[in-house]
Amino acid sequence: MAMPSATQSPLFTKEFYTSLFENIDGENIKTCLQCATCSGVCPFGHVMDFPPGRMIAWMRAGILEEMLESDSVWMCVSCYACTEVCPKEIPVTPSLMTRAKEEVLLAGNVPTELQSALEFSQRYGNPLGESSRKRAAWIEDLDFEVPTARKVRRPVDVLWFVGDYASYHPRVKEVTKAFAKLLKALEIDYIILGGAENSDGDSQRLAGEKGLFEVLAEKNAKAFSRCEFGEIITTDPHAYNALKNEYPQLGIEYPVKHYAEFLVERLEEIKPLLKDNGKVRVTYHDPCYLGRVNDIYDEPRTLLEAIPGLELVEMPHNKTTSLCCGGGGGGMWLDGFRWEKAEARLSEWRMREAASTAVDVLALACPYEPPRFEDAAKAIKGAEDIVVKDIIELLVEVMEE
């Protein structure tokens, strides 16, 4: 890859280092013990020239410009595993790794796959390069009406922020349609934004494109401001994270819930709808942006346990130690790059655990995951028969005849 000349060090290093203090708890970086737990827990730490601990050491030595020329930041999946374990509570993912990606991206060191996703996000409002006019095309597959903001011109209780993969990816659209059925069964008064919805931008932000994130957030803010609603719900933990933690910093503040929270509030209404379809052994994969980042561990499990005949078992890595599917932090758009570097897929590591747990079903709660884990199930011996489903799908299945 052609590399423009790096910014002058040590001035660059100093400016970079001090910019990290702006994050919440950012100054904790000064207390780094060089214990390397971050690098050890990192799923790709072993193939990085600059795992987080080493990056901090080099910054202290005043020489970081090599980092700009290394592509190791593109191995970071922004999974917060490092941040979770840091004994000094350094916000490794949100400050150090994200800022590093921003610098590397500014220097023009961007893998081609990621470049396309960023350009698509800018042009079409989604990283898949699909027409924004087709964002709500999935509703045409349903035999009932899904209310869009354009048609429902009155205040509603809920705005459903559908999200990118939930809107466009053929596998994930099945989850989206199931959620629409669930909302209908619960008689929720809601709207979707349709073509006016844009990517939440969170993964683009974590891939170093903060400017793009802001542009997308502003577009969504404009769409929100044209509707009246009580709260936002979403099936996408990345959108949830953006709306809950990042948009407010841009002055875009709305109450937001992940569907797991929203449905647990209505558990008593849901339970009578669920039939006993027989025994099934299920394990749940905590998505990084629902679990580690936003501490939502119980609600998804509560929903699963509400299903008659369902036995919930845990994989060795669960809750705060959950293993990343590999899709975060731009990972959805770096699969080829990462395969070349690591010759490993994180989703396959996770699938091996699911297989060793001897389950019938791997339950999910994030739209990045179904295609990744379905692919992994095909590749892992003993996992071929594991059914990969979102919790929503599992609920809707036992609601239907």
Add this chain to the structure above:
Amino acid sequence: MTKIVVLAKLVPDLVEELEIAPDGKALDMMWLRLLINEFDNHAIEQAVLLKEAVGGEVTIISPDAEGVDDMLFTTAAKGADKLIKLVGDFEDMPNNHALASAFAKVAKEEQPDLILTGVQANNDLDGAIGPLVAKELDMPYVGYISGVTLEEGGVIARKEYPGGLIGEMEVKLPAVLGIQASEEPPRYVAISKVRQMMKSAAIDEHDVPELADTGGLPVNRMYLPEAAERAEMIEGDEDEIAAKLVELFQEIGVM
């Protein structure tokens, strides 16, 4: 100092469904989304690469269209020095003969050594821009170029022929080159850089008083291709499809 001018235009985005205007003779502009002609994007990259290699000044000229300001600021963030927007009756997308004559007038004022433009665009019904501009300025033109090296008084332009053959063309300057591909893929610029340019860079507007739409043939009608001869679709799950494919392979004797 080498002065390089790039002529860039926005073209219909083929990701969107295209519709025909009610008169049946043009694209329906109402539903059209525009994006930079990808070959022009390569021309811009090639210009910036030349500037980075040997110095010089890069000027981008583009006709007015929805989104053109963003496109121009993006080129500035990549390294273009001067941005010019042609302003006039561009709403219905004039043909390339008309556009070339507008391009030529403004490009001439810049006294360029080298003019780069995309070798083609997806809506070139009356020929590509480059040769038309070259004639207006009485400059030589060579197209299908995928590499440019500046030399004393001229350039070596690597022209693509079918089958991977390359012709090394010696071209005297000033000249117009139709770019097929830049030597490096077009670069990504962070939006923050583009936003900075929106604050710091200026777009010069040049009025184009008249656009004579001659030079093409009269269009009887535009229509979507008939879908009658489409492929026979093989349905089923992956195993069923695989079985059917193998059956076909055997039928035509390749297995």
Add this chain to the structure above:
Amino acid sequence: MTKDIYVLIEHVQGKVADISYIMLAAARELAEGTGGEVVGILLGHEAQGLAETLAADKVLYGDHPALAEFTPDAYQKVLEKLIPEKEPRAVLFGSTTIGADVVGTLSSQLDIPLVDSCVSVSADSNVISQICGGKIMVESALEGTTSFIAMIPGHYKVESGQSDAGPEVTPIELPALDDLRVTLRQYIEPEIGDVDITQEDVLIGVGRGIQTEDNIEWIEELADLLGAEICASRPIVDQGWLPTSRMVGKSGQSVKPKLYLSLGISGAPEHVEGMAGSEMVIAVNMDPDAPIFDVAKYGVEFDLFDLIDPLMDKIEETS
């Protein structure tokens, strides 16, 4: 103005390009309507023999060392003199690396209207072009003056423009060909590819849809099983994932295998013109509207990556 239809014959390194025959076939169709002759314009040096296979009524031949290989300046000088003298009904050029270099310049200089990307013509002087990556068709009518038509392959067969009869060849007088601003320094031959894809019976074409470079290895496994070779559309070659010798389409190779299995190729006209002559095309693509399904005999709307392994299993099992 005469009723004759002229064709600029394209040749590179002593070989007539296929587009020339395609244009001759189109010219014949037009000439049947106008009642004129089909006239080839052949510019070269000691290249009169190239006229022998052309299905033209006659060939105007210009010989000069500066015309030995194509350069835009020399061709233009000859044509800007010849065309107004002869006043043909229409002149056909290839919308190619040769024709497209001169047709626009001549249109502007001689004030002759030009229609580009033409796939077919009809005896009643209608011209069908395709724009927007083949998503829009345009029907234009020849005007009362000489018109220029720049053609792309797709409709006419190369054989229809070939003949053993050997047309009458008439030398033409040339203008001075000095002070040329563009000259050919040399040709650079493509790196000798490991295979000549134009000679293969079974080809697997890969496009953007394969997403990453490492997937090429995967598809190579499939190719090995099938005894096929891999070729690609332009984006794959531009990425450096396959050598230029494997590129199919405009500025790549034209292939005619028994089977062309197209994987993740959308089917832009630039690619299609290089593989439309395949005996059978089977296309796999996720997008049901992909233009490749217009070219393919059989289509599969399916995720490529879910299909390759089952397909390999099935092939192994069967053979």
